[in-house]
Amino acid sequence: MTAVLRLEGVWKSFGDHDVLRGIDLEVDPGEVVALIGASGSGKSTLLRTVNLLEPIDDGRILLSDADISDPRTDVDEVRARIGVVFQQYNLFPHLTVQRNITLALRHVHRMKKAEADAAATALLERVGLVDKASAHPDRLSGGQQQRVAIARAVATSPELLLLDEVTSALDPELVGEVLDLVRDLAVDGMTIVMATHEMAFARDVADRVVFLDAGRILEQGPPAEVFGAPREERTREFLARFTA
Amino acid sequence: MTPAPGSAAADRARTTPGDDDPPREVSAVELERRAFRKRQGAASVVISIVSTLVLAVIAWLLIISTPGWARVQQQFFNLEIALASLPRVWDGFLLNLRVLAMSAVLVLLFGLLLATLRTLRGPVWLPLRALAAAYTDVFRGIPLIIVLYLVGFGIPGLQLIPVRLPTEFWGTIAITLTYSAYVSEVFRAGIEAVHPSQRHAARSLGLSHGQSMRLVVVPQAFRKVTPALMNDFVAMQKDVGLISLLGAVDAVRAAQIETAAYFNFTPYVVAALLFVLLAIPTIRLTDWYTARVRAREQIGGIV
Numbered sequence: 001m002t003a004v005l006r007l008e009g010v011w012k013s014f015g016d017h018d019v020l021r022g023i024d025l026e027v028d029p030g031e032v033v034a035l036i037g038a039s040g041s042g043k044s045t046l047l048r049t050v051n052l053l054e055p056i057d058d059g060r061i062l063l064s065d066a067d068i069s070d071p072r073t074d075v076d077e078v079r080a081r082i083g084v085v086f087q088q089y090n091l092f093p094h095l096t097v098q099r100n101i102t103l104a105l106r107h108v109h110r111m112k113k114a115e116a117d118a119a120a121t122a123l124l125e126r127v128g129l130v131d132k133a134s135a136h137p138d139r140l141s142g143g144q145q146q147r148v149a150i151a152r153a154v155a156t157s158p159e160l161l162l163l164d165e166v167t168s169a170l171d172p173e174l175v176g177e178v179l180d181l182v183r184d185l186a187v188d189g190m191t192i193v194m195a196t197h198e199m200a201f202a203r204d205v206a207d208r209v210v211f212l213d214a215g216r217i218l219e220q221g222p223p224a225e226v227f228g229a230p231r232e233e234r235t236r237e238f239l240a241r242f243t244a
Numbered sequence: 245m246t247p248a249p250g251s252a253a254a255d256r257a258r259t260t261p262g263d264d265d266p267p268r269e270v271s272a273v274e275l276e277r278r279a280f281r282k283r284q285g286a287a288s289v290v291i292s293i294v295s296t297l298v299l300a301v302i303a304w305l306l307i308i309s310t311p312g313w314a315r316v317q318q319q320f321f322n323l324e325i326a327l328a329s330l331p332r333v334w335d336g337f338l339l340n341l342r343v344l345a346m347s348a349v350l351v352l353l354f355g356l357l358l359a360t361l362r363t364l365r366g367p368v369w370l371p372l373r374a375l376a377a378a379y380t381d382v383f384r385g386i387p388l389i390i391v392l393y394l395v396g397f398g399i400p401g402l403q404l405i406p407v408r409l410p411t412e413f414w415g416t417i418a419i420t421l422t423y424s425a426y427v428s429e430v431f432r433a434g435i436e437a438v439h440p441s442q443r444h445a446a447r448s449l450g451l452s453h454g455q456s457m458r459l460v461v462v463p464q465a466f467r468k469v470t471p472a473l474m475n476d477f478v479a480m481q482k483d484v485g486l487i488s489l490l491g492a493v494d495a496v497r498a499a500q501i502e503t504a505a506y507f508n509f510t511p512y513v514v515a516a517l518l519f520v521l522l523a524i525p526t527i528r529l530t531d532w533y534t535a536r537v538r539a540r541e542q543i544g545g546i547v
Binding site: 051053075076077079080081082083084086088090091092093094103104107108136138152156 | 441442444445446447448449450451452455459460463464467540541
């Protein structure tokens with residue numbers, strides 16, 4: 001089975017500061033990988049390099065065995081195969097919820113309007129927001145906006161879904177509705193890499209937890225192992241702060 | 245697929261609690277507050293009417309008490325001459341309107357093109373980027389009157405085109421050249437004011453740079469700069485009067501001719517009134533449009 005995503009010795013620095021220091025990571029089809037670690041440990045940067053928003057300084061990134069870190073890569077084509085959900089939702093405020101979802105379907109995947117609309121309606125039903133289809137994003141609560149953002153990201157059936165701390169901007173009350181949706185996607189077999197601070201959720205949904213510290217993968221394994229019996233002192237410290 | 249979490253029904257139940265509760269009694273404190281606000285509101289209406297009247301009367305008395313008022317009234321505000329000159333000035337004004345409509349469309353298109361050229365990335369586009377930048381520098385620097393003379397008298401002199409084009413054609417070109425430079429800077433500011441995360445989101449979906457600009461960035465930029473654009477439009481409404489310098493018989497030139505015929509300045513006031521009447525609806529329309537967009541796309545429109 002070929003990996004959906006493979007990182008080989010990925011380095012990334014901003015000026016003198018090395019944010020990623022030789023990351024090796026492999027993600028299999030249908031696998032859900034949770035990246036945990038303190039702020040500044042490189043979780044978000046890692047996701048941004050995979051989506052080619054940040055060029056890397058060394059190593060390789062392969063998407064379904066094709067080297068996407070090669071400068072000759074068609075970045076638009078690669079990004080069309082990867083879904084991304086941002087911490088701040090980043091919905092398009094000038095478009096309705098429906099149009100937010102159909103935008104890529106129509107303009108990147110060249111779908112007919114009727115087809116794209118049908119797909120959007122089906123997705124909105126799934127995220128429980130059919131009645132908001134013609135509303136503009138600012139009229140929605142944070143949780144509803146994030147559910148639309150997830151619908152927008154998965155509308156194009158991406159090979160890989162990247163979630164960048166998707167619940168960090170939400171009230172505790174609204175976190176649940178978003179996490180439930182992510183859980184559904186995981187159950188349906190979506191390949192997901194997510195940066196998260198929701199330890200309980202990572203333990204519950206992820207197949208593998210990866211602990212990042214200062215730009216390196218310090219340890220990784222099934223949630224039960226990493227949370228239950230962390231091998232590294234640094235991991236224990238980090239988890240102790242979260243469960244305290 | 246499990247039942248949708250946080251479904252629409254669940255949201256309604258949470259966000260509007262107690263729809264079935266009996267109507268709430270309004271407290272005495274709130275009733276007293278409402279009565280106070282009402283009294284205060286009535287008082288402020290009376291005060292504003294009185295102060296406006298007082299100011300108007302003072303201004304009027306000051307003007308008519310000046311020693312030359314009778315002569316000025318005769319020379320500038322003569323109703324008879326106003327009515328007599330109106331048809332010709334109006335005909336000229338229609339020419340201004342045609343030039344304005346044409347230039348407005350051309351300025352929008354050309355201004356947006358210039359602004360987009362300046363956002364292009366990559367070495368291939370360097371000449372176009374530089375050209376667009378140089379263009380805005382040059383045409384914001386040259387006074388409109390000089391552009392009018394250079395275009396209106398210079399280009400026909402080249403005899404590139406065998407037929408003689410009307411002066412209002414060259415006037416339209418000159419106004420478009422100058423105003424596009426200003427408007428492109430307004431657009432550029434709008435494009436830069438759209439948060440980079442919007443571009444990231446668009447590119448993440450696989451949209452190309454051009455598609456992201458066209459579908460995501462420019463529409464948002466347009467909304468941000470509508471008031472500034474309308475400001476330029478109002479300025480342009482008046483500057484179309486400068487085509488009279490090329491000899492086109494527009495409202496200004498017609499007023500000039502009438503003024504000479506009657507030995508009276510009233511036709512200029514007539515032309516001025518027409519320009520003011522043109523500007524007011526534009527300004528109101530802008531206010532109405534921006535309010536509508538805000539109401540549709542944003543919450544908290546009153547702050």
